[in-house]
Amino acid sequence: MEATNALSVMTAAELTRLVLAKEELFILDVRNESDFKDWKIEGERIDVINIPYFELLDGVDPVLDQIPDGKKILVVCAKEGSSKFVAEQIAQAGRGNVHYLEGGMKSWSEHLEPVKIGDLKNGGSLYQFVRIGKGCLSYMVVSDGEAAVVDTARMADVVEEFAKSHGATIKHTLDTHLHADHISGGRKLAEKTGGTYWLPPKDADEVTFSYDKLEEGQDIIVGNTTIRIEPVYSPGHTIGSTSLIVDEQFLLTGDILFIESIGRPDLAGKAEDWIDDLRETLYNRYRGLTQDLIVLPAHFGKISELGEGGKVMAKLSELYDKNPGLNIQEEAAFRRIVTENLPPQPNAYQEIRQTNMGKMTPSEEEQREMEIGPNRCAVHDK
Amino acid sequence: MQVDLVIDTKGLACPMPIVKAKKALDGLTTNQIMEVQSTDKGSVNDFQAWVKQTKHELIKYEEENGIYKFFVKKV
Numbered sequence: 001m002e003a004t005n006a007l008s009v010m011t012a013a014e015l016t017r018l019v020l021a022k023e024e025l026f027i028l029d030v031r032n033e034s035d036f037k038d039w040k041i042e043g044e045r046i047d048v049i050n051i052p053y054f055e056l057l058d059g060v061d062p063v064l065d066q067i068p069d070g071k072k073i074l075v076v077c078a079k080e081g082s083s084k085f086v087a088e089q090i091a092q093a094g095r096g097n098v099h100y101l102e103g104g105m106k107s108w109s110e111h112l113e114p115v116k117i118g119d120l121k122n123g124g125s126l127y128q129f130v131r132i133g134k135g136c137l138s139y140m141v142v143s144d145g146e147a148a149v150v151d152t153a154r155m156a157d158v159v160e161e162f163a164k165s166h167g168a169t170i171k172h173t174l175d176t177h178l179h180a181d182h183i184s185g186g187r188k189l190a191e192k193t194g195g196t197y198w199l200p201p202k203d204a205d206e207v208t209f210s211y212d213k214l215e216e217g218q219d220i221i222v223g224n225t226t227i228r229i230e231p232v233y234s235p236g237h238t239i240g241s242t243s244l245i246v247d248e249q250f251l252l253t254g255d256i257l258f259i260e261s262i263g264r265p266d267l268a269g270k271a272e273d274w275i276d277d278l279r280e281t282l283y284n285r286y287r288g289l290t291q292d293l294i295v296l297p298a299h300f301g302k303i304s305e306l307g308e309g310g311k312v313m314a315k316l317s318e319l320y321d322k323n324p325g326l327n328i329q330e331e332a333a334f335r336r337i338v339t340e341n342l343p344p345q346p347n348a349y350q351e352i353r354q355t356n357m358g359k360m361t362p363s364e365e366e367q368r369e370m371e372i373g374p375n376r377c378a379v380h381d382k
Numbered sequence: 383m384q385v386d387l388v389i390d391t392k393g394l395a396c397p398m399p400i401v402k403a404k405k406a407l408d409g410l411t412t413n414q415i416m417e418v419q420s421t422d423k424g425s426v427n428d429f430q431a432w433v434k435q436t437k438h439e440l441i442k443y444e445e446e447n448g449i450y451k452f453f454v455k456k457v
Contacts, residue, residue: 033431057397057404078396082396082397
């Protein structure tokens with residue numbers, strides 16, 4: 001009998017660093033086939049196979065030859081239990097370097113990786129929080145002891161801790177639009193830190209709470225240095241969608257413009273009405289802005305959109321060259337692309353919208369379940 | 383419908399509900415019916431996929447107050 005090897009645990013944070021460093025990894029995903037097809041862990045040098053754990057109840061021997069020897073192995077399931085069950089057996093069969101993912105896909109969905117985007121002109125920095133499992137991006141502007149957070153994830157504690165560790169108090173939380181793919185942590189965070197929560201009024205018709213109106217023509221000052229957040233009204237994804245220009249350098253596009261795609265107009269149920277707005281924003285409004293602005297979107301859909309160190313960013317001029325969504329000359333063709341053959345909607349998107357309006361108050365565990373799966377906010381996500 | 387065996391996996395998380403169900407199913411004779419009770423929402427999809435894969439028959443699946451009940455007939 002071969003010696004039993006030790007089994008190791010891998011956290012979502014460790015896995016994130018491994019993906020960002022483009023390291024090699026072999027993943028055995030033991031969830032059922034439909035969950036796997038819907039959503040999985042991806043990386044440039046990651047190989048993944050799917051064999052449900054319930055096909056391995058009598059042992060892993062039949063599949064051992066599908067697991068490469070000598071590579072780092074990670075077994076993944078929805079929550080953890082089944083991956084541990086399978087990984088233990090692989091280690092017992094004498095394989096080394098075997099890990100299971102702590103907390104499973106639930107933890108993977110929630111991990112936020114802070115990445116520094118750049119310095120601001122009068123001191124201060126801009127950070128991007130990469131929610132790598134779900135493809136969501138939020139932002140923090142830190143300047144002279146104050147912070148503003150944009151499109152905050154539900155896991156607001158992580159964001160608050162980050163601000164604290166940078167000696168900053170969160171004064172403002174902003175949502176560029178009413179989100180349909182994730183539950184916003186903006187309101188909760190503002191309540192906790194005594195900050196102001198900003199939301200575009202046109203997306204807030206039905207909200208049950210008070211908020212400050214994120215409208216064009218207003219500046220939001222963060223710190224003593226003049227960091228301007230200039231809302232640019234840019235409807236399309238939702239009627240209220242608003243873009244922000246930070247420090248005259250960065251254009252936060254929300255769910256209107258991504259690196260390799262553009263926002264889908266159908267998640268609030270009004271695709272037909274908003275196609276013209278979306279086209280106007282992408283083909284005229286953004287064209288009129290300084291083309292040197294660095295675009296920072298609220299999502300990525302493909303692993304190829306993750307740049308160096310995990311940064312998701314590109315110059316506006318570059319996107320006009322390369323992004324297929326900005327290069328559809330015919331209006332009719334544009335209309336077709338943004339309404340037909342769209343990817344499936346994000347999981348529980350109606351309930352998520354209701355929650356973000358304050359009309360539903362699901363428990364923490366229910367919120368977690370609602371957010372399972374990829375964001376699917378772009379036209380080209382399949 | 384006459385249930386021959388009830389397997390209670392309430393409170394257990396993956397993979398235990400299916401591990402227990404499989405053991406029980408192995409001990410049944412053809413045409414006997416087993417009822418598996420679970421509180422693990424995550425195992426609903428798994429359970430259906432598992433039964434399909436075993437070629438046995440999932441006769442019925444229901445939810446009542448957070449308890450999921452699966453009725454499986456051994457083929």
